[in-house]
Amino acid sequence: MATYHIETYGCSSNRGESREIERALRDGGHRPADGPEDADVAILNTCTVVEKTERNMLRRAEELSETTTELVVTGCMALAQGDMFAEADVDAEILHWDEVPTYVLNGECPTVTPDAEPVLDGVVGILPIARGCMSNCSYCITKFATGRVDSPSIEENVEKARALVHAGAKEIRVTGQDTGVYGWDNGDRKLPELLDRICDIDGEFRVRLGMANPGGIHGIHEELAEVFAANEELYDFIHAPVQSGSDEVLEEMRRQHRVEKFREVVETFDDRLDHWTLSTDFIVGFPTESEADHERSMDLLAEVRPEKINVTRFSKRPGTDAADMKGLGGTVKKERSKAMSELKMAVVGEAYESMVGDRFEVLVVEEGTGDSVKCRDGAYRQIIVQNATERGVEVGDFLTVEVTGHNTVYAFGDPVAADAAPEHGPVDGDSVERDPVDGDSVERDDRPESTASSA
Numbered sequence: 001m002a003t004y005h006i007e008t009y010g011c012s013s014n015r016g017e018s019r020e021i022e023r024a025l026r027d028g029g030h031r032p033a034d035g036p037e038d039a040d041v042a043i044l045n046t047c048t049v050v051e052k053t054e055r056n057m058l059r060r061a062e063e064l065s066e067t068t069t070e071l072v073v074t075g076c077m078a079l080a081q082g083d084m085f086a087e088a089d090v091d092a093e094i095l096h097w098d099e100v101p102t103y104v105l106n107g108e109c110p111t112v113t114p115d116a117e118p119v120l121d122g123v124v125g126i127l128p129i130a131r132g133c134m135s136n137c138s139y140c141i142t143k144f145a146t147g148r149v150d151s152p153s154i155e156e157n158v159e160k161a162r163a164l165v166h167a168g169a170k171e172i173r174v175t176g177q178d179t180g181v182y183g184w185d186n187g188d189r190k191l192p193e194l195l196d197r198i199c200d201i202d203g204e205f206r207v208r209l210g211m212a213n214p215g216g217i218h219g220i221h222e223e224l225a226e227v228f229a230a231n232e233e234l235y236d237f238i239h240a241p242v243q244s245g246s247d248e249v250l251e252e253m254r255r256q257h258r259v260e261k262f263r264e265v266v267e268t269f270d271d272r273l274d275h276w277t278l279s280t281d282f283i284v285g286f287p288t289e290s291e292a293d294h295e296r297s298m299d300l301l302a303e304v305r306p307e308k309i310n311v312t313r314f315s316k317r318p319g320t321d322a323a324d325m326k327g328l329g330g331t332v333k334k335e336r337s338k339a340m341s342e343l344k345m346a347v348v349g350e351a352y353e354s355m356v357g358d359r360f361e362v363l364v365v366e367e368g369t370g371d372s373v374k375c376r377d378g379a380y381r382q383i384i385v386q387n388a389t390e391r392g393v394e395v396g397d398f399l400t401v402e403v404t405g406h407n408t409v410y411a412f413g414d415p416v417a418a419d420a421a422p423e424h425g426p427v428d429g430d431s432v433e434r435d436p437v438d439g440d441s442v443e444r445d446d447r448p449e450s451t452a453s454s455a
Contacts, residue, residue: 003030003031003032003033003038003039003040003041004022004025004030004031004032004033004039004040004041004042004043004104005032005033005035005036005038005039005041005042005043005068006018006021006022006032006042006043006045007036007042007043007044007045007060007064008045008075009044009045009046009047009053009056009057009060009075010045010046010047010053010075010076011047014045014046014047014075014076016369017045017074017075017097017098018043018045018097020097020098021043021045021074021097021100021101024100024101025101025104030104036064036067036068037067037068039068039069040068040069040070040315041068041069041070041071041072041104041315042064042067042068042070042071042072043071043072043073043074043100043104044057044060044061044064044071044072044073044074044075044092045074045075045097046061046073046074046075046076046077046078047075047076047077048075048076048077048080048081053077054077054081054084057077058084058085058088058090061073061085061088061090061092062088062090065090065091065092069315070093070313070315071090071091071092071093072092072093072095072100072103072104073085073090073092073093073094073095074094074095074096074097074099074100075097078094078095079094079096082094091330091334093313093337094341096409098409099310102281102310102312103310103311103312118160118161118163118164120164120167120168120169122365122366122395123168123169123170123171123365123366123395123396124169124170124171124173124365124366125161125164125165125167125169125171125172125173126173126175127157127160127161127164127172127173127174127175128175128176129151129152129157129174129175129176129179129182129194130149130150130151130152130176130177130179130181130182130183131149131150131176131177132148132149132150132177133148133149133177133178133181133213134148134149134178134181134184134216134256135178135213135215135216135254135255135256136254137253137254137255138252138253138254138320138321138322139253139283139286139314139316139317139320139321139322140317140320141317141318141319141320148185149177149178149181149182149184149185150185151182151183151184151185151186151190154183154190154193154194154197157194157198158194158197158198158201161198161201162201165201165202165203165205166203168396169205170204170205170206170363170365170396171205171206171207171208171363171365171376172198172205172206172207172208173208173210174194174195174198174207174208174209174210175210175211176210176211177211178211178212178213178216179191179209179210179211179212179216180212180213180215180216180217180220181213181216182194184216189219189220191212191217191220191224192220192223192224192226192227195207195209195224195227195231195234196227196230196231198233199231199233199234204398205233206233206234206235206363206376207231207233207234207235208234208235208237208380209234209235209237209238209239210239211239211240211241212238212239212240213240213241213255213256213257214240214241214242214255214256214257214261214262214265215255215256215257215261216256217238217240217265218257218261218264218265221264221265221268221269222268225268225269225271225272225273226272228269228272228273228276229272229273232378235277235376235378235379235380236273236275236276236277236378236379236380237276237277237279237379237380238265238269238276238277238278238279239279239280239308240262240265240266240278240279240280241280241281241310242257242259242262242280242281242282242300243255243281243282243283244282244283244286244289244293244296244297245259245282245293245296245297245298245299245300245301246259246289246292246293246296246297247259248288248293249286249288249289249293252286252287252288253283253286253322254321259296259300262300263304266278266304275378275379276379277306277307277308277379277380277381278304278305278306278307278308279306279307279308279309279310280304280306280308280309280310281309281310281311281312282297282301282309282310282311282312282340283312283313283314284297284311284312284313284314284333284336284337284340285313285314285327285328285332285333285336285337286314286322286328287314287322287325287326287327287328288325289314289328289336294336294339294340297340298339298340298343301340301343301344301347302343302347305347305350305351306347307347307348307351307352307379307381308348309344309347309348311337311340311341311344313333313334313337314327314328314333345408345409348408348409349406349408349409351381352381352406352407352408352409352410352411353406355381355403355406355411356403356404356405356406356411357402357403358402358403359400359401359402359403359416360377360378360383360400360401360403360413361377361378361398361399361400362375362376362377362383362398362399362400362401362413363375363376363396363397363398364385364393364394364395364396364397364398364399365395366395367388367395368384370386371386371387371388371389371390372384372385372386372387372388373385373388373393373394373395375399375401375413381410381411382409382410382411383401383403383410383411383412383413384410384411384412384413385401385412385413385414385415386412391415393415399415400415400416400417401413401414401415401416402414402416
């Protein structure tokens with residue numbers, strides 16, 4: 001597991017985002033460092049309210065890049081003026097804040113502790129269905145902490161899910177190191193049955209399946225796709241991290257799948273579902289990755305066009321076999337990461353642009369910044385509704401929205417009458433242009449927030 005250091009500048013929104021990042025990192029088994037010089041990764045959450053602030057952010061980024069192994073820059077300046085860091089020769093990964101935890105995980109599985117129990121966070125219920133995995137990836141340190149998969153019974157997990165629904169959960173997130181291998185330790189592939197049973201629970205809620213490696217779900221992908229097609233409670237969303245478009249690199253990574261198996265999973269879901277979201281991960285700059293291997297990954301990304309993509313620059317984890325491999329230079333990894341990130345933004349932006357003018361049924365899952373709320377449509381795409389209070393929109397509501405714009409990685413929507421929209425997908429609608437900027441003013445502060453991660 002990695003150690004991290006977070007520094008936050010700017011408004012209360014940035015501080016809230018940093019707390020979300022830290023919560024995800026802690027849930028993933030990572031721990032705060034005593035300072036940036038002791039951290040595997042430093043995270044700088046930036047502000048860009050005035051020119052003086054920009055200069056301060058650049059200076060602090062330069063300082064952190066010299067004192068820490070790896071630097072991630074997020075926040076307002078990273079998104080609005082990310083090129084300034086490259087122009088200042090700051091070696092950093094520029095990311096949207098909700099991409100930071102996955103990047104820091106470095107392609108590893110999230111870590112679930114042995115005593116992990118369901119948690120209700122607002123209207124979101126977190127349901128760990130198993131601990132451990134069946135993989136032996138050469139770059140992953142998590143396996144040393146979790147071991148082989150250990151699956152509680154279907155009945156036990158269903159009862160935990162039912163308790164979450166009775167406690168007020170509107171969204172159940174089914175989690176684990178690798179949900180696709182649930183039940184393998186008991187000699188059976190039980191994930192489709194488990195999801196079916198959870199969806200049969202009385203109540204109005206949605207279910208999101210957590211990460212499932214392609215090698216784990218390939219053996220059940222046809223049955224799994226049928227379960228998704230049959231249950232409207234399931235978000236039509238799969239997170240299947242392919243990690244590389246090269247079979248040679250996948251072999252060196254000791255992944256349990258090859259590219260063709262990944263394609264077969266994608267094709268099956270394409271056949272069974274009218275619309276769904278594919279989320280996947282790529283590790284860029286693995287020690288044995290050639291330029292041709294990198295191009296294969298780029299080609300695969302362009303071919304399958306996932307709507308959520310996590311791009312991670314390879315970094316060594318102590319005690320792993322990949323840590324003993326002769327690595328690629330930092331410049332090579334940076335250039336490949338930049339190329340893939342640019343392609344990623346084009347692919348994702350195109351997907352959200354295609355939503356504009358369409359109507360979707362959504363679930364309001366949490367509060368956003370200012371007077372906004374974050375919603376998820378049937379394919380788990382994020383849609384922001386602004387001015388929520390005056391519109392009478394609250395967390396936990398199901399409503400219909402018309403998408404009016406997007407910000408590349410999420411959409412903006414306005415509530416409309418529900419009788420014109422389907423349960424799980426869009427209907428044709430006129431495109432409406434609007435300013436996606438929330439007009440609410442927020443108090444900004446150029447001083448960093450001290451969190452547990454930077455104490």
